[in-house]
Amino acid sequence: MKRRWLLSLMAGLALMAAASAQAADPVRIGFAISKTGLFAAGTGSQFDTYNFWKDQVNARGGLDVKGVKRPIEFVWYDDQSDPGKAVQIYEKLITSDKVDLLLAPWGTPAHIAVSGVVERYKFPMVGDSAASVKLRELKPGNLWFTTAVMPDRFGPVIADALKANGLKTVAVLTPQLPFALEVKSFLMPALKKNDIEVKVNEEYPPSIKDMTSLLINVKNANPDAVLVFSYPADSTLYMKQARENGIAAPFQFVMVGATESWFTKQFGAATDGIVTMGHWSPKVAAWKKAQPFFDAYEKQFHEAPDYLDSALAYMSCEILEQAVAKAGLDKDGIRKEISTETFETINGPVKFNGVENATTPASLLQIQGKSMELIWPPSIATAKFEKKPAWPAN
Amino acid sequence: MIGRWTIPLIVALAAACGVPFVAGDYLIGVALSLAMWIALTESWILLSGLTGYVSLGHVVFYGLGAYVGILLWGEVGGVLAVGGAGLASGVFALAVGYPALRVRGPYFVMLTFGLAEFCKYIVIDVEAGLGQFSRLLLGGPSVLQLYYVVLGLAAAATALTFFVARSRLGYALRAIRENEEAAETVGVPVAFCKLAAFALSAIIPGMVGALMVARSSYFEPSQVFDPIVSFTIVTMAIIGGSDDARGPFLGAALLVLLSEILWARAPQVYMILLGILLIAFVLFAPGGITGRLLSRPVKVKP
Incomplete structure (x- = not known):
């Protein structure tokens, strides 16, 4: 009796494994965000924007990985507003969860804290809600910042x-x-x-x-x-x-x-x-993607996007998306793409000079x-x- | 007593040394934080467990060590920076211990807490004055190197507390805890003993502070002087049992394990559970896990 139960369980598992292998493998994207602690009140719009982007991309059939569309799956944890915890989380994401791509945590302290991790594992990540002249001390290579308010x-x-x-x-x-x-x-x-x-x-x-x-x-x-x-x-x-x-x-x-x-x-x-x-507005006509982003965001959440964090977070997603479309999931390719190309974002064209967004005015x-x-x-x-x-x- | 505990401790140390051979970087990181908490809590026990002078500001030594560490690391290299951090914390403890140890009970608790906050804001002001609002330490040691060094410090802190607790100084400190006046009357040099314990309990946290900055590659005063560190140390000591070097192992291991299980999915539950555990232990097992579970039953004389 017991054995039959075990057999059917194994058969079921095997079936599930076969089924999931048939669907396109998801691209797993990891990040940490402060859901609790001192910064928790400020992180909601970044989190919402990440999810908004994920839903948008998945509705389009998935993330374009060098021509192959694959659905996005998030792996995220609460860093409790503790940059030390963020370090641990990004290590976990890279070494234990083995995510394909990374998005940034919230705020300057967490960004700087995880800069050591992405550097150690040579894992490119586009930062967003961080700004500090300290960032320029970081060796350009694996971390970039979309902010214009250095x-x-x-x-x-x-x-x-x-x-x-x-x-x-x-x-x-x-x-x-x-x-x-x-x-x-x-x-x-x-x-x-x-x-x-x-x-x-x-x-x-x-x-x-x-x-x-x-x-x-x-x-x-x-x-x-x-x-x-x-x-x-x-x-x-x-x-x-x-x-x-x-x-x-x-x-x-x-x-x-x-x-x-x-x-x-x-x-x-x-x-x-x-x-x-803030350095973004849907009303700047030259930024063609700005108003459509505003409208779609408002439609989904019944409120306007955060002019600062939503814009920054979405820009980081757009840059990552465009880089992956050309370079696939290859880290070296993504790194090269991000550090040399100009990206069309809701905040206009963005080109990085070292770690810094060199085009958007403060x-x-x-x-x-x-x-x-x-x-x-x-x-x-x-x-x-x-x-x-x-x-x-x- | 020494015999009973030597073998398990050596086995534990050997197992800890073996962790990196079977674990990935993330688990080594967890083991590193366990070693860190053991080192901090052992150091705390040396002062507060033995003398009853409860320090609610032990993070001050950790933070100071972190600050000295980041200032020195780029100039003189990691080894000297960590040594310098320990030295600075020890000297600082000597300097503030002399006046601070004159008050006891809740006043000492408040004083140490206030001292840590005070130092935090001094460092913030100094850093702002220098035009430095955070500092980076790039290209530091790997998590594996840090793990072995902090493990060594945890072992050193345990040995220190173990031997001090069994030395003349340890008996003097316990005498101070039970009745300071009586101890002084029978000839215990209380001022000297307290100061010695205070300084000894500061050195290793200072070194750990410097190493943990290298771990996060980022220094920011309000983070390294975070009072939560002090609270966690006290909680681990109370849960583990604070009269002895054995306690922190159990206290730190239990809390690190709990936080590993819970933080990813239910951080609030972790904090609530922590509060409940703390209250439960204070009420039902004031001697902590070691005091409650490992002690031989006391025969009550009729």
Whole structure:
């Protein structure tokens, strides 16, 4: 009796194995993402975009691997917002799960942490939600970054935008996180060069729960612009407490979080006039793939894509897809393809110089009414900067 | 006692040395983190288990070692950087231990926790002042090399705690734990003993810190001074049993195993389970696994 049961089980397994061999073998793509921990609130749009891309590609019949269409399958883990964990995960993905391709984790710390792993295993990966001049120290070869907001480009861009709009005094609030501090270090000399006076310059811990005392300093200084180099949690905090404290600066900038759809949903009319970091918009006519991406994304998720992370994540997927179409799954081929070719993305053409996206300009977005506009630099602007209206009464 | 535990320990060490021959890089990574936790928890036991001065800021030595390690690694090479990291942590412990060990009980717990946070923000400020917001250590040693070095440190930490616990110093430390005034009255040099234990418990975490930076190839202050490291050490010691060098093996092994099983699919469950385990052990088995399961029954005198 027992033996017969075992036999039928084995037969069943054999059948299943045969069946799966007949269908096209999936391309397995691995990544880590912070589902829990300090960064969890900011990672949703990157994760959604990866899945959106996967679904799109699978609906087209699969990923084009040198002419053969194969379905995409994800292998992903939660890195708990711990870059050390991300290192372990990418090792696991490469050596134990033996994935065919990699997508990037969320945020600069995790990107830098896994750079050692992709280098050790010579496994090419297109990065997205990371930016740091430190990245240029990485040996070009296995990691590239789609971002256009490298701190040494982004800092001066903010100063230029302030100057061009006649704003002469600023308050600068910076969480003690690498990217934020780095942007600030390039912003300060640029402000000085443009004769913009820094009235408040404070740093705060990233886990801050109350910034009232900082904001009272800001209010007393009454600057033309408030620049908060915040992440989702402290961007949210700023929105609440700046309104409570009646911060009235015409230019109010929060760095990460404002491009996500939950941000405008949560704060409604209060977001009108908020300036933030981002270099993508569906409204730039020259970027032909931008509007179709926006429409398809909105149709699937019933919300707009994140102008920052969704755009970056999708760009990294597009670049990988185009490289694999030509080079297949061969690591050397993919590496050569990515480092030399120009890729057509939703953010326009992208060509890498070393590890860096050398083509997309660093820029600023502003929420104007219900829409998100690129306001600087003028070469890609979709609207002019508008002074932030008074906070809504309630 | 030594005889009973020598053979299993040697077998365990031999098995640990053999791991890389049968395991892939990922499993070696897991074994590396197990060795790391054993080294850290053994070091913690040397101070907190024996003296009862519970340090909730042991990450400060790890973080400091990491910082010194990354500063030195590129300049003088890995061996000297790791040595320098251990030395720096030891000297730092001597310097802060003298005033810090004057308070005890919950005050010492809070002080050590605060000290670690304080050092974290000092390092953040220093790094910001230097225009460095994170540092990279590229081309470091392979996971295999790191594993053997950290395994060596885990063995060294175990041996250190094992022998200290059985030395005159160990008896003095336990006397301090049970009743510091009485110990002082009978002539135990309490200030010296406590300071010695504090410094000894700092050196190996410092070295481990430097090595783990080489492992992640990335240094960022808030990461290497993460208070979770301190909490994990204390949890492993409590679950394993904190009076003896045997405890951390069981505590660290259990938690690393649990986290390996759970992190990939249910990280929250892992944290909840950790909390439940901790409460359960404090309530029902304050001596930890070693204290509860391995001790001979005590005969109660009528």
